[in-house]
Structures are given as C-alpha cells and as structure tokens.
Amino acid sequence: MSESIASYLDRLKALLAKSDPAVLHDALADAEExxxxxxxxxxxxxxxxxxxxxxxxxMNEYGRPEEVAAAYRDFEQRFDPASVITxxxxxxxxxxxxxxxxxxxxxxxxMIYLLSSGITGxxxxxxxxxxxxxxxxxxxxIIGPFVFNxxxxxTQAFALLEGRIVEALLGVRMPRRxxxxxxxxGWWQGFKTRLTSKRTWxxxxxxxxxxxxxxxxxxxxxxxxALAVEMMAQPVFYLFEWPYMVINGAxxxxxxxxxLPAVLVGFLVLVLTLHLAGFVARLHGAMAKAMLVGE
Amino acid sequence: MKESEAANKKFQKELNAGTVSLILLSILAQADExxxxxxxxxxxxxxxxxxxxxxxxxLYPVLRSLxxxxxxxxxxxxxxxxxxxxxxxxxxxxxxxxSTWVETWNRAKKFVDSIIKGNDYE
Numbered sequence: 001m002s003e004s005i006a007s008y009l010d011r012l013k014a015l016l017a018k019s020d021p022a023v024l025h026d027a028l029a030d031a032e033e034x035x036x037x038x039x040x041x042x043x044x045x046x047x048x049x050x051x052x053x054x055x056x057x058x059m060n061e062y063g064r065p066e067e068v069a070a071a072y073r074d075f076e077q078r079f080d081p082a083s084v085i086t087x088x089x090x091x092x093x094x095x096x097x098x099x100x101x102x103x104x105x106x107x108x109x110x111m112i113y114l115l116s117s118g119i120t121g122x123x124x125x126x127x128x129x130x131x132x133x134x135x136x137x138x139x140x141x142i143i144g145p146f147v148f149n150x151x152x153x154x155t156q157a158f159a160l161l162e163g164r165i166v167e168a169l170l171g172v173r174m175p176r177r178x179x180x181x182x183x184x185x186g187w188w189q190g191f192k193t194r195l196t197s198k199r200t201w202x203x204x205x206x207x208x209x210x211x212x213x214x215x216x217x218x219x220x221x222x223x224x225x226a227l228a229v230e231m232m233a234q235p236v237f238y239l240f241e242w243p244y245m246v247i248n249g250a251x252x253x254x255x256x257x258x259x260l261p262a263v264l265v266g267f268l269v270l271v272l273t274l275h276l277a278g279f280v281a282r283l284h285g286a287m288a289k290a291m292l293v294g295e
Numbered sequence: 296m297k298e299s300e301a302a303n304k305k306f307q308k309e310l311n312a313g314t315v316s317l318i319l320l321s322i323l324a325q326a327d328e329x330x331x332x333x334x335x336x337x338x339x340x341x342x343x344x345x346x347x348x349x350x351x352x353x354l355y356p357v358l359r360s361l362x363x364x365x366x367x368x369x370x371x372x373x374x375x376x377x378x379x380x381x382x383x384x385x386x387x388x389x390x391x392x393x394s395t396w397v398e399t400w401n402r403a404k405k406f407v408d409s410i411i412k413g414n415d416y417e
Contacts, residue, residue: 027355030352030355033332033333034352075359
C-alpha cells in the first residue's frame with residue numbers, strides 16, 4: 001500500500017475513532033477506493049508525474065481527513081441508516097403498557113432473526129467445521145496454508161452477510177462493505193496480516209458459536225410460540241372436539257372451564273416471548289457488533 | 296475584506312450542501328451506465344469549472360444516503376488497479392424524485408431571481 005495513502009487512512013481512522021465502527025469502516029473503504037482510482041488515473045494521464053506529487057493533488061481534492069471525517073459524522077447524525085426499522089412512536093399505541101410490544105415491529109423482526117438463526121447457524125457452523133477440517137487435513141500437504149487462507153477469506157464474506165442480516169432485523173448498524181485487505185506484497189503477507197488480526201479470530205468464534213446458539217434460539221422461541229398459539233387456539237380445539245393431548249391412545253379433551261384461562265395464559269406467553277425475543281436480540285446484536293466489526 | 300470572504304465561503308458551502316443531492320441524481324440520470332465514486336466526483340469537478348464545489352470526500356456519504364433512501368442502487372465490482380469499486384445507478388424512484396426536485400429547484404430559482412431583480416414573483 002502506498003505510504004501516503006496508508007497514513008491518510010490512519011489519520012481518518014483516528015478522527016473517526018469515537019464514531020460508530022461501521023461508519024469508520026465505510027469511510028475508510030470509500031477513501032481507499034477513491035484514492036487508488038484517482039492515483040491510477042493520474043499515472044495513466046501523466047506518466048511523468050511522481051506518485052507523491054499526484055497524491056498531493058488528489059488528497060487536496062478529496063479533502064483533508066478532518067473535512068472528510070466531519071462529512072461522515074454529519075451524515076450519520078442526520079440520517080441514522082439503522083433506523084429503518086421503525087422505533088415505537090410516542091403516540092398512544094393500540095396496546096397499552098406491558099402488551100405494547102405486540103405493536104412493535106422490532107420485536108417481530110427480532111423474532112424472525114432468532115428463528116432463522118437456527119438455519120443460518122447450522123450453515124455457518126458446518127462451513128466452520130468443513131473449513132477447519134480441510135485446513136487441518138491439508139496441513140500435511142504444501143497447500144495447507146493456501147486452503148486455510150482461502151477459508152479465512154470466505155469467513156470475512158460470511159461476516160459481511162451476517163452483518164447485513166443483523167442490521168436489517170436487529171437494527172444494529174453494521175458495515176456495508178467488506179474490509180479490503182490489499183495484497184500488494186503477496187498472499188503470504190496478506191495471510192500473516194489475517195492471522196494476526198483479532199477480528200479474524202472473533203469472526204471464526206462467532207461462526208462456531210452460531211451453531212449452538214442458533215439451534216438454542218430456534219428451539220426456545222419456536223417452542224414458546226407454538227405453546228402460545230396452541231393455548232390461544234383452545235376455543236377452536238373445543239369447537240371441533242379435537243383432543244389437546246393423546247397419551248397411549250387415550251384422547252384428552254380440555255374441559256370447558258379451562259378454555260378462557262388457557263387463552264389468557266397463551267396470550268401472556270406470547271407477550272412474554274416477544275419481550276424475551278427483544279431482550280435476547282439486543283444482547284445478540286451487541287455480541288455480533290463486538291465480534292464481526294473490527295479493523 | 297477577510298470577513299466578507301469568509302461569509303462568501305459559508306454562503307457557497309451552504310448552497311452546495313443544499314444542491315449536492317440534486318446534482319448527483321442528475322449526473323447519474325444522464326449517465327448511460329453505472330458510475331463509481333471517482334468517476335462521479337471527476338464529472339462534478341469538470342462541470343463545476345471554477346465554482347468552488349464540495350470536497351470530493353464529502354460526496355461519498357451523500358451517495359450512501361441517497362442509496363439508503365432508495366433513490367440510487369449500487370453494486371460492488373472488483374477492479375484491476377485497487378480495492379473493489381462501488382458502482383451507483385439511479386432507480387425509478389430516484390428518477391421520479393429528481394423530476395420533483397427539478398421543479399422545486401426551478402421555482403426556488405425563479406423566486407430568488409425575482410427578489411434579486413426587485414420584481415414580483417408570479
């Protein structure tokens with residue numbers, strides 16, 4: 001990487017250190033893309049121009065890191081991209097107090113995330129196992145490091161994908177672009193950079209963790225939702241004389257008096273499940289941000 | 296002298312901030328194919344000539360916000376020379392919004408002109 005571009009990016013990074021890591025990530029990706037594209041063009045148009053002289057002009061036009069950082073901060077304050085999922089409004093909701101969550105789209109989005117993480121979790125977990133397994137297996141061959149490097153690169157793509165899902169459903173601001181790792185000094189240098197980056201290992205841990213976590217989420221939330229729905233559907237069961245339980249061939253019908261309490265308890269379970277989903281989603285969002293977003 | 300220069304700079308900056316979205320939408324509306332950030336910045340600069348425009352680095356967050364609002368769409372393509380590039384193109388909503396903004400801009404321009412000349416705005 002060009003010395004002056006690297007130092008420009010470092011300055012921009014320092015200035016945005018206190019901003020949302022995802023904004024920092026976007027700002028660095030934009031700057032890197034622009035500076036290299038401009039440098040490439042400048043060298044093509046004026047082959048005699050030195051790289052430093054060209055970059056001086058380019059950076060002047062792009063703006064000082066202070067100006068660029070200010071533009072991103074300004075934009076982030078005016079327009080919070082993670083707020084696409086509507087925040088509950090202050091005006092009176094259809095559902096009072098404790099049951100207000102029934103009208104909160106975020107709780108449903110969280111629920112969708114938790115249920116679907118059972119499937120994505122299995123996928124991430126399997127990819128993790130296959131990747132690690134293949135890397136270990138090929139270790140005895142000369143291509144071992146190549147395979148491991150390729151696997152690490154693929155996990156970065158998964159981190160980006162998972163980040164997009166987390167932002168859309170959990171409303172946590174995540175990066176929109178993949179961190180670029182320039183390999184001007186060859187793949188070995190890139191591999192070493194990757195091995196020493198903390199993020200590589202946190203992303204790997206996240207992928208491995210998603211397998212048990214996703215299954216747990218799916219198990220708990222599908223179970224709770226099914227329980228709530230079944231209890232609330234008791235009047236329908238009663239109407240059609242369906243048994244609510246079959247044990248050893250004996251059908252058990254719910255007595256008439258139990259219908260109202262069952263519906264009420266089912267409703268309570270549903271509301272509590274949504275609250276729990278919101279809570280777990282907040283924790284999971286914080287964890288995803290800590291593990292998937294990095295330098 | 297210095298004070299009036301600063302005031303002038305501030306005026307230009309505010310004017311730029313107010314029009315940059317319309318400028319970017321219009322450039323992409325006239326483009327035949329998707330453009331990446333540097334191409335867009337280059338075109339803004341070439342057409343601004345001696346008007347002091349917004350710094351190129353400040354165009355990128357605007358492009359992102361336009362995309363987030365659904366007025367632009369983007370795809371990432373690898374590049375030979377450096378990091379992957381994000382190519383922007385205008386969406387249908389973007390074109391419709393642009394037409395409305397052009398009308399708004401024309402009205403505002405006419406109004407300001409009439410004030411400057413001392414005429415009544417019809």
